[in-house]
Amino acid sequence: MSGTGSQFHEFFNDPRWALAMVRATVLEAAHPQIGAALLDNSTFVAHPWRRLRNTFVSMQRMFGADEHARQREAARLNRLHARLNGTDARNRPYDAMNPKVRAWVVATLFESAVTLCRLGGQPLEQGTMDRLYADFQALLAAMGDQAGHLPPTLQEFWQYFDHMVEEELENTEALRIILYKLFDHLPAPPLLDGMPTVWAAGRALAGPVVGAITVASLPESFRRRAGLPEIPGAQTLMQSAYLAVGLARFLPDGWIKAENIAGLLSLSPDSDDPRARSITAVRDGMKRAGALIRLITPLPAQPDPAGAGEPERSAEEFFDAVLDQTGDGFLDWPDLAAMARELSGRLDLDEPEENKLYDAYAAWWRELQAALDTDGDGRVSRAEYAAGVPSLAGPALIRVAEVLFDATDRDGSQTIDGDEYRALFRTGFRRDVADTEGTYSRSAFLKDFLSFMAGRRRSSAFDPLLSEA
Incomplete structure (x- = not known):
């Protein structure tokens, strides 16, 4: 085989x-x-x-x-x-x-x-x-x-x-x-x-x-x-x-390879991959084509978030983009398990570290369920989440952030270096997260992760972790 x-x-x-x-x-x-x-x-x-x-x-x-x-x-x-x-x-x-x-x-x-x-x-x-x-x-x-x-x-x-x-x-x-x-x-x-x-x-x-x-x-x-x-x-x-x-x-070797195509499909224009520059040029051309299409077709215009920095978003938007991983309109354990699964796969964790991450997400789910499931049906609806979103960042979510940091910090230095950052985010350091020593400190990581999971603002670093299609 x-x-x-x-x-x-x-x-x-x-x-x-x-x-x-x-x-x-x-x-x-x-x-x-x-x-x-x-x-x-x-x-x-x-x-x-x-x-x-x-x-x-x-x-x-x-x-x-x-x-x-x-x-x-x-x-x-x-x-x-x-x-x-x-x-x-x-x-x-x-x-x-x-x-x-x-x-x-x-x-x-x-x-x-x-x-x-x-x-x-x-x-x-x-x-x-x-x-x-x-x-x-x-x-x-x-x-x-x-x-x-x-x-x-x-x-x-x-x-x-x-x-x-x-x-x-x-x-x-x-x-x-x-x-x-x-x-x-x-x-x-x-x-x-x-x-x-x-x-x-x-x-x-x-x-x-x-x-x-x-x-x-x-x-x-x-x-x-x-x-x-x-x-x-x-x-x-x-x-x-x-x-x-x-x-x-019949095309020359290397022109059409599943590995290359899969990589391009998942490559973000913000990546430090050299191919990103070419993709950015393609995107610019496609945006111009999109403007032309809007002129000649009845398709409704939609907001383009590109270049908008990190704007605020509603609780409902965050629920749909990040929390509802299975796309069924509700938040329950399979959604949080999917987050743990994706992060474990990105970091290629061994069983002990993987179990710690799953356990942390399971504890967060119990915390969310107790705080937000007001009708007792065992899951959290979009409306229940929006009404109770201030209850989101409790001790269990802090534990998720800590376990994720420890899993990313493979050498135990209490900072995330460039290689460790790339393993999690699949891109190089952004200037707004690296400190003067070129690393990502534990306190900064926890602060950014918890701020992102509060769901009110977009994050150029954290959004691709869980919201990309």
């Missing part, structure tokens, strides 16, 4: 892999247990680009040549999955550590890789397919799952896959959100943040097309049973898309 010799490595930078990933995600969401877990815990609606990047980085580690990195990533994923369990709307239990469920996730990735080649007019040879299947079996084994949850042979796999599609998958709410809400309301990636008109115009055209392509690529038996619409010409459009995107493989 590992390194550049694996069959999967040859597919990893194929630009069509993005289409395959979307298709695999839809098939995963159609599984009732996975769909319920996504609905309750995932940030894929409010923060899809962040989740895409995190998934890409995780797959890089799991299929990379570094055995130690692979073991650490497998352990991290197991800790993450162990925290995802509950019951769905029909009171059916779900558990992300269920080995059969985990096997289905791997199965969708393998089958979608095979499908992207078939739909692109380049079906895999039998030997290549066998080696690719062995790579995905090894992925499941690296997670610690016993053999047998995926069929041992490729011939048996196709029987297993057909059974799952025809008997186990459902038209879940998570699937419907991906197909009919996510594509139509996809937030702009950091690259295009601050240019809502340009993004809205492009999304209005691309969203329905991506949705139609995805539906057309799903197994026919599932489309029929789930009642998914048959759009005239969708099959031709889908095959054309796979063929057209696949032509990018």
Whole structure:
């Protein structure tokens, strides 16, 4: 499975892999247990680009040549999955550590890789397919799952896959959100943040097309049973898309690489990455294009926060942008768990430090629930938060800030240096946070974090941590 010799490595930078990933995600969401877990815990609606990047980085580690990195990533994923369990709307239990469920996730990735080649007019040879299947079996084994949850042979796999599609998958709410809400309301990636008109115009055209392509690529038996619409010409459009995107493989090496594209999608124009200067020029051009679009289309003008410094914002705006990580309109434990998950991933924490951060967020959730959940329904609404926002910065939140500082301060110097700052914020020091010695002091960090979490003002440093799409 590992390194550049694996069959999967040859597919990893194929630009069509993005289409395959979307298709695999839809098939995963159609599984009732996975769909319920996504609905309750995932940030894929409010923060899809962040989740895409995190998934890409995780797959890089799991299929990379570094055995130690692979073991650490497998352990991290197991800790993450162990925290995802509950019951769905029909009171059916779900558990992300269920080995059969985990096997289905791997199965969708393998089958979608095979499908992207078939739909692109380049079906895999039998030997290549066998080696690719062995790579995905090894992925499941690296997670610690016993053999047998995926069929041992490729011939048996196709029987297993057909059974799952025809008997186990459902038209879940998570699937419907991906197909009919996510594509139509996809937030702009950091690259295009601050240019809502340009993004809205492009999304209005691309969203329905991506949705139609995805539906057309799903197994026919599932489309029929789930009642998914048959759009005239969708099959031709889908095959054309796979063929057209696949032509990018003939470009010179380095022009189209999934790693480079993923990095650009998550790159902030405020980053100290050298590519940021080029992105800034692109953004300036797009802003001019956005101004032209506003003149010739009925799209409503929207405020452009770029260049506005750090203006004040309402409690409701902060609730939507930062606190409601899952995008369901309420604040509850999965939202705070998503914050802990994102920060732990950025800092690549080991289990003890990760547990400390989760425990701190859990204590903050209990504090928030006691202070703000006035109707006793176990969650905090936007209105409840806005009414009780002065109660936000209690002792538990101070503990979150302290634990986050300690996790970032890897050398224990009680200051955050440039490398530690970059690990958390993915950018170099801003002049307004570094002191005269070129470090970020503990007191300054705690003050800035607590001020940001009070929710009244934007923060150029802290906003991208939790609010970027």
